[in-house]
Amino acid sequence: MKKVAPVFIIIVALIVTAAVAIGIKRTKTVDWEESFDEKSNKPYGVSILYKELPNLFKNHKVRTVYHQPASYLGANSEDGYGEHVAKGTYIIIGNSDYLEDDSVDELLNFADTGNTLFISDYNFPQKIHDTLNIDTDYIANEKDSISYQSLKHFNLEDIIIDKNEGDMFFASFDSINYNVLGYSKIDYKHVNFIEIPFGKGQIYLHLEPKVFTNYNLLKENRYKYVEGILSHLPETDVYFDSYTKIQSGYDGDVEKESNLSWFLEQLSFRWAWYTAIIFGILFMIFNAKRKQRVIRIIKPLQNTTVAFVKTVSNLYFDTQDHKNLIDKKITYFLEKIRTDFNLDTSVLNEVFTEKLATKTGKKKEDVKKLIDYINWLRSKNEFFEENLIKLNRHIEAFYNK
Template identity: 80%
Template sequence: MKKILPILIIIVALVITAAVVIGVKRTKTVNWEESFNEKSNEPYGLSIFYKELSNLFKDFKIRTVFHQPSSYLSANSEGGYGKHVAEGSYIIIGNSDYLENDSIDELLNFVDAGNTLFISDYYFSQKIHDTLDIDVNYIPNEKEDSISHQSLKYIGIESTIIDKNGGDYYFSRFDSINFNVLGYSKIDYKHANFIQVPFGDGNIYLHLEPKAFTNYNILKEDRYKYVEGLISYLPENNVYFDSYTKIQTGYDGEVEKESNLSWFLEQLSFRWAWYTALIFGILFMIFNAKRRQRIIKIIKPLQNTTIAFVKTVSNLYFDTQDHKNLIDKKITYFLEKIRIDYNLDTSTLNDEFIVKLAAKTGKKKDDVKKLINYINSLRSKDDLFEDNLIKLNKLIEAFYTT
């Protein structure tokens, strides 16, 4: 053992030295290419948005399409040879210039049948411009900070920043009577950059700032709320995510799964650390195989003191008679649950909010209005009593049970 130990120390030292030298020589550069690739973890990739689609559209199928819409949608139509009939929302983020005329025709037929098409790109195929009679123009960003502001008209998102922006694309011509403007971009003044186009029995949503969906912008501050607002216009249905310009896999659109460790092993520093840890682990097992395991002490599990804690807190509020504090906490918890469960902005509890909440929950509008109006009345009072707390609790319980 004494003869082997120095050799082991030398081997480990050489491994660590090689890892440090190679790590120092290699400089990691950030790739700012706007790939809009749903597998890319680079700043302008879409991996985060793509992974969150399953949370945004719970209980619905998310399919990744690696083919031209002309072949995919025709196959998955009534009388086609696909595995299902395509119905839902077709999403294209960036790189939409690959669309050929027959694919555009198939997408328009898809929308005409009552489905939804959502495209976010700087410009669209000429056939889309001609069919919908729209024009897109460009205004350069001459500000030093290269910032533009994005806003959504009906959702209460007034100013979401998009930085590193050389300019804004906007709709310079469209049918202002039949088309609905849903959002704007602003450098010096506002331009329409998000419109809803009714087409047949469905809708087309055209958006001109695809960088909003990228990893860089979703992770910056609260910019993800802007993306949530954009996607909230889509109906709750199956989603077809376009990935034709990326690596193609099977026809059914299922993404080829890769090892979760593969990306980490591509990082040089982590790879050397991983291999060093494996070497140490193997050496440890070799030289400790004959050693006896120590006696494992019996550790009693911690007692569940949740009920006692709740009793203590409830007695504290009962003794202090601080009903207003408890009412404020119940209202805060209720509104937080509404934001999480139904993706609604609770900053303004007005009639528009009541209509949206009733539609999202399927509750009667009068019942929802009664609860929200009572919350607004409690917020406006300074002195609150036990009867107010009891009534609020009954209304909230009725909201979840009926």
């Protein structure tokens, strides 16, 4: 084993050195995919917004919709088979172009019956454009990657959005009946947030979904802009769309990863984990030969004397053989007297009584009662249960006093 120790140390040193070298050279890449997925913790996921919705809409239910809106809202209509009637605010962040026409119709009907529809996306399904008579356009950011976002009814400084190659804006809409709520600015202001009265409800359309992502919510004071946007929505139950994220082709890798994945992404934790595994394997390899075989535990034989005596006594008691039980109880008592006090028990007379009282330190009167009762029992031929019980009490009193 002395020769193995240096080899073991050398192997561990090589492994740790290699781990450090690989860790230093490895550059971590950031995934900037705009998934808008509520389970994604990546920069352009919306997990932070999703987790904060219950705090933003307190005392109201927040439901996640994993189905095409047509199916979900149809099932949860007054004539549907769902568990409740869908009422409140339906929120879609990004990827709305994957909505089918029947889902667009169902969402418009949802708003028409007194509810709220909120969509933040770079563009909308053509059916929404046609129904609401709106048109959008794009302005490229030729100077830098920064645009400015502002809200009309909030005293809030312009919010910077970086990593932005350009802005979408509303090129045409019904400026008389539609309310302008916000702007984007690259070279000059463009309308990018409007409120549209629709039937008994409202539709809100917003053209910069990146503001809702994890990256922007954690950047400086950009969260205030999001709070301002959502403050326009009524205090009702919320339906958060997840179906369009599934349809967009985002593979939801965050869902598949375990909680260990976060630790493995951290360089120190990762190599600590790998080193622990390697040490464990090496420990098992070098320690296996030192282990002896499992020694089988042999249980000692149990002393069944007491159980045997109880069984025999129960047998005599059940058969009402009181004479036999009394004889055996007297015999056992006298045997114990002979063993413990070295007295001759062949004659139970006055002399024997005095000797027994002296050796045991008990009152002569108490000892005499027991000996007299034993002598009386020996003179009888017929016994009853009461005789057995009385003898037992005398013997117990002798041992207890």
